[in-house]
Amino acid sequence: xxxxxxxxxxxxxxxxxxxxxxxxxxxxxxxxxxxxxxxxxxxxxxxxxxxxxxxxxxxxxxxxxxxxxxxxxxxxxxxxxxxxxxxxxxxxxxxxxxxxxxxxxxxxxxxxxxxxxxxxxxxxxxxxxxxxxxxxxxxxxxxxxxxxxxxxxxxxxxxxxxxxxxxxxxxxxxxxxxxxxxxxxxxxxxxxxxxxxxxxxxxxxxxxxxxxxxxxxxxxxxxxxxxxxxxxxxxxxxxxxxxxxxxxxxxxxxxxxxxxxxxxxxxxxxxxxxxxxxxxxxxxxxxxxxxxxxxxxxxxxxxxxxxxxxxxxxxxxxx
Amino acid sequence: xxxxxxxxxxxxxxxxxxxxxxxxxxxxxxxxxxxxxxxxxxxxxxxxxxxxxxxxxxxxxxxxxxxxxxxxxxxxxxxxxxxxxxxxxxxxxxxxxxxxxxxxxxxxxxxxxxxxxxxxxxxxxxxxxxxxxxxxxxxxxxxxxxxxxxxxxxxxxxxxxxxxxxxxxxxxxxxxxxxxxxxxxxxxxxxxxxxxxxxxxxxxxxxxxxxxxxxxxxxxxxxxxxxxxxxxxxxxxxxxxxxxxxxxxxxxxxxxxxxxxxxxxxxxxxxxxxxxxxxxxxxxxxxxxxxxxxxxxxxxxxxxxxxxxxxxxxx
Numbered sequence: 001x002x003x004x005x006x007x008x009x010x011x012x013x014x015x016x017x018x019x020x021x022x023x024x025x026x027x028x029x030x031x032x033x034x035x036x037x038x039x040x041x042x043x044x045x046x047x048x049x050x051x052x053x054x055x056x057x058x059x060x061x062x063x064x065x066x067x068x069x070x071x072x073x074x075x076x077x078x079x080x081x082x083x084x085x086x087x088x089x090x091x092x093x094x095x096x097x098x099x100x101x102x103x104x105x106x107x108x109x110x111x112x113x114x115x116x117x118x119x120x121x122x123x124x125x126x127x128x129x130x131x132x133x134x135x136x137x138x139x140x141x142x143x144x145x146x147x148x149x150x151x152x153x154x155x156x157x158x159x160x161x162x163x164x165x166x167x168x169x170x171x172x173x174x175x176x177x178x179x180x181x182x183x184x185x186x187x188x189x190x191x192x193x194x195x196x197x198x199x200x201x202x203x204x205x206x207x208x209x210x211x212x213x214x215x216x217x218x219x220x221x222x223x224x225x226x227x228x229x230x231x232x233x234x235x236x237x238x239x240x241x242x243x244x245x246x247x248x249x250x251x252x253x254x255x256x257x258x259x260x261x262x263x264x265x266x267x268x269x270x271x272x273x274x275x276x277x278x279x280x281x282x283x284x285x286x287x288x289x290x291x292x293x294x295x296x297x298x299x300x301x302x303x304x305x306x307x308x309x310x311x312x313x314x315x316x317x318x319x
Numbered sequence: 320x321x322x323x324x325x326x327x328x329x330x331x332x333x334x335x336x337x338x339x340x341x342x343x344x345x346x347x348x349x350x351x352x353x354x355x356x357x358x359x360x361x362x363x364x365x366x367x368x369x370x371x372x373x374x375x376x377x378x379x380x381x382x383x384x385x386x387x388x389x390x391x392x393x394x395x396x397x398x399x400x401x402x403x404x405x406x407x408x409x410x411x412x413x414x415x416x417x418x419x420x421x422x423x424x425x426x427x428x429x430x431x432x433x434x435x436x437x438x439x440x441x442x443x444x445x446x447x448x449x450x451x452x453x454x455x456x457x458x459x460x461x462x463x464x465x466x467x468x469x470x471x472x473x474x475x476x477x478x479x480x481x482x483x484x485x486x487x488x489x490x491x492x493x494x495x496x497x498x499x500x501x502x503x504x505x506x507x508x509x510x511x512x513x514x515x516x517x518x519x520x521x522x523x524x525x526x527x528x529x530x531x532x533x534x535x536x537x538x539x540x541x542x543x544x545x546x547x548x549x550x551x552x553x554x555x556x557x558x559x560x561x562x563x564x565x566x567x568x569x570x571x572x573x574x575x576x577x578x579x580x581x582x583x584x585x586x587x588x589x590x591x592x593x594x595x596x597x598x599x600x601x602x603x604x605x606x607x608x609x610x611x612x613x614x615x616x617x618x619x620x621x622x623x624x625x626x627x628x629x630x631x632x633x634x
Binding site for chain 2: 016022
């Protein structure tokens, strides 16, 4: 092999990659083994070229062996994920930027004037603990019936709620810009119809009444002896609605039971009785019943009866 | 109504941070799965590929009937798997009458299909059929050499894409420091025709030569196969540009406070920061740590020891 006609390989040491673009198979290789052999020899040359540069790097000796520093790879390969996007500033950050407010690091230990000691800022036995205030002095603006301690707790709850809302808003804007922090996930708890705001479901009067009725009757005595609230209506009659006609006819009045039976008979025996009876429906019902009875005796699915086994009363006719 | 969900354990948080998009990315993981029908060749190819890429690959064993990489709707399952396993390269093997012994190599960008290339496998030789001295067998997870031979890889666009995909597939992690004793495998890809590539996996034997650079000898150990190009799909230009975009390289970190002096040698400057009384960490007042308690315990042990000795002596 002439050294002058040495092929130039494209070597990317960072990836341990080598590419020989000038190789051409001289002729159709005669057999598979020859082809394989030639490929392996070409490969060896390439690996040797990479190793030449690699072993000439300055190496540091470690317990496992010589360590070299690889240069960054030169072949560009596509990324697997997008580049991290810059986070949009939060509402507070924008405000602080505008006003020129600098961040100040807070100390963990703060001097407490009431006890003349250094106490921690957060945690057990902290400075300015809300629970520790023994007396709150009344101001001229206070109402007489108001509990100032409860009011303080309430105020704190409101502040915390507001802060949570703001935090959610900030995260939403960050998610819109595609820069949600990796450990946070925004989950929809209820899915609204796209384009509309989900309206809270309004319950109708009837439905409310039903529910109230259910609640009222769910006591031990069925709600009979409970005090009724002002405006509450008596419960609707539950269960089956029976109308029983009187056995003995009213004094000089009509025998209602007789009337009822006469009515039915009249309809059946009249000239136009066939119009009353829905013949089609009757036929369908009869046919269905017949088919059900038939299919019930599906021979394939039922276990075959053993004829050889004799049963007592075998001679009795089946239904 | 939106709700903020944060991980409740440190482990979960670390996993989420590992999977987040970063400036310098982790090595790409490979997802190996097969389709409705696979022949013996395809299943052994997938199995051996998995073994070669043990540390950074996930192999699914069930068949996936609804994955059709080249059809528009057939990628949703793949993208879902990619999202769940955090894999950006996939190898999908199948076998049909029209496309026997088929392998689809694909890559993902942001868990959506970036590009695909379909190859057919011919003349497959499994790694079990190669006999060699077991001492030179390559170790699992070692960084391989990758070699491409043939002008086809420059001229034919499909082969160019195949070259890129194979580099991505075999590369593994990008490392800064490399241990030279751990170099024991090489992948050789030769373009034997504009549509066929011969791929084989060899172990490296380092032989003594006169110089620092040892003489390399390759021994075929692993699977070898012929890849016949069938279909491919290139990424669209905009997506490709976005995926190839990389931020400016980080400027090399200056080593501060170090001086070189001819007389004294290497000099360093040590700064003692101002002592901030407000920020001193409080003492560890936990029960077992207090000195009185420690000393008390020591005393007690000593007494017990001497008491037992006394007992022994008296006996």
